[in-house]
Amino acid sequence: MSATISNPNDLPEKPGVYLFKDVKDEILYVGKAKSLKKRVKSYFKEEIEDPKTRVLMRHFHHLDYLVTDTEKEALILESNLIKKYLPRYNIRLKDDKRYPYLQITSEDYPRLLITRSVREDGSHYYGPFTDVTSVRSLLKLLKPVFQLRDCKRMDGPCLNYQIDLCPAPCSGQVSPEEYHENVGKVKMFLEGRQKEVMSLLREEMDQAARNHDFEKAVVIRDQLFSLGEVMEKQKMEFNRSLDQDVIASSNDGEVVVVVVFRVRQGKIMGKEDFLMEGAQDYSIPEILAAFIKQFYSGPRQVPAEILLPVMIEDKDIIEKWLSDKVQAGSPGKGDEGNYINVSSTGNEDGQLENHGVEKDAALIHLRVPEEGLEHRLVQMVTKNASIILNHHKQARGALLDLKTYLKIPRIPRRIEAFDISNLAGEMAVASMVVFEDGKPSKNQYRKYKLETPGPDDYGMMREVLTRRYEKLKSKGETPPDLIVVDGGRGQLNVATEVLDSLDLKTGVIGLAKEFEQVFIPEVSIPLILPPNSPALHILQYVRDEAHRFAVKYHKNLRDKRLKSSLLDEIPGVGPKRKMNLLRHFGDLKSIQNASEDEIADVKSIDTNLARKIYYHLHQGKD
Incomplete structure (x- = not known):
């Protein structure tokens, strides 16, 4: 059941989720409650002590609510709605990194x-x-x-x-x-x-x-x-088997970072770090509770234990929810261990799906270890969170300096950089690399095969920029805060022409490699950043990464063409004999290093064909 009201006295005394909205009907905040009436009425006191709540209520106009059967279902629905609508006054997991x-x-x-x-x-x-x-x-x-x-x-x-x-x-x-x-x-x-x-x-x-x-x-x-x-190659092994996620957070009042270590059978299998938005004014227990509900609401593996530095609210409800997820996704009676593939508990609209009978016993446990190995492990994750937070602060300072130097309208939190690679105009390719908050986001890298006849570096740059930003505009996506093209004034002019033709407004520069000159639109003299400037180091990193990615792609295409053509061009060597050669020797280089007699030992290749193969592979060699 759902409804829209403006008076909290009209709410039922049942579990559910409430959505505070502004005058434009935009969702400001999503919360859960054991009793909707009691919880929501607490927001309408004459004196509100919490400054966050005071700010929220200044924008409040009306609310919607959804009734659920249990408080646990309310928790699930709250998490789904926060992830879907990203309300301004909720703690939000910034999970835009699409890890493999x-x-x-x-x-x-x-x-x-x-x-x-x-x-x-x-x-x-x-x-x-x-x-x-x-x-x-x-x-x-x-x-x-x-x-x-x-x-x-x-x-x-x-x-x-x-x-x-x-x-x-x-x-x-x-x-x-x-x-x-x-x-x-x-x-x-x-x-x-x-x-x-x-x-x-x-x-x-x-x-x-x-x-x-x-x-x-x-x-x-x-x-x-x-x-x-x-x-x-495992990174680390402890003295006993652990099936756990270890979660800790760090908050400097401006940036909030949460770090997760995944420990399986006593080995650290991986580490993830996340930025939390809208969380600066919340306590660590509140941040961890919001993170856990959003982090595990998707199809993630749930371990037997989750270790924390401090205990969170709703511990019992969250344990039951996670336990039900494991039981719902378990293929049999635990025959695949503690790491069960789980399914989401809500559909795209945030509505609940029935997972059967409520389970009494919790399979998943949240704990705060007080001593020993587990306590030290939590401390280690907490230290990692502080280090990552410090890196974010340093990157934020460098990006702020970069905005000032380049006179661009926004802090360049998202940078896209382009480079061209070709061999006298042949097999021309382009790369696009993406940096977010000063760090490479490699899953967003893109590579392009170019059709512009060459050599024509300007034409090739025009092609890749047009392809990228025409597509971006057609999807209605926001352009990056800064575009970096490898080269000087000429490449920069091409970039500004493309952006102007598409009516896209954003920062754009050219970075020349030889003297590290930064070319800015409508400024005739190139900018020289201080050699030890963190802002320059970010630009160099971005430019060099774009160059590396383009050269690697170009080299891969060259190698592929070489490998496919050398054997395919030999008369008498069809797909089957080519396969026999590769299976016998392992790779093309080994075939090239083989003698005529060794080639003749390959299945279905006689002495005459072996001689043809040998001489074809050694044409032009001394």
């Missing part, structure tokens, strides 16, 4: 993928991970070990089957039971249960050896070796 997750899909033969979009589609998600490079490395190691398919359409068998990277479920080469055994091992590994996986594999290897299936035993031995290497 590992996804095991819900298909009949699941795939293991990297994704930044977490959906309620029955898949299992593991993460988030703050370093996409480490995720890719992990995926690269796990795929050949456990041999999960990665094709979108099962229309093989394909090359991966022929080089022993996939068991080809598409053609019935593996039974569903065998395939899902491997899926189960991947889940156990990603849940932090690596020792159990290693133990299972050792048993299978020993059994294969006893059955004289030595080929299978060798494969499992290699799997054990690869997994051992992965486990060596």
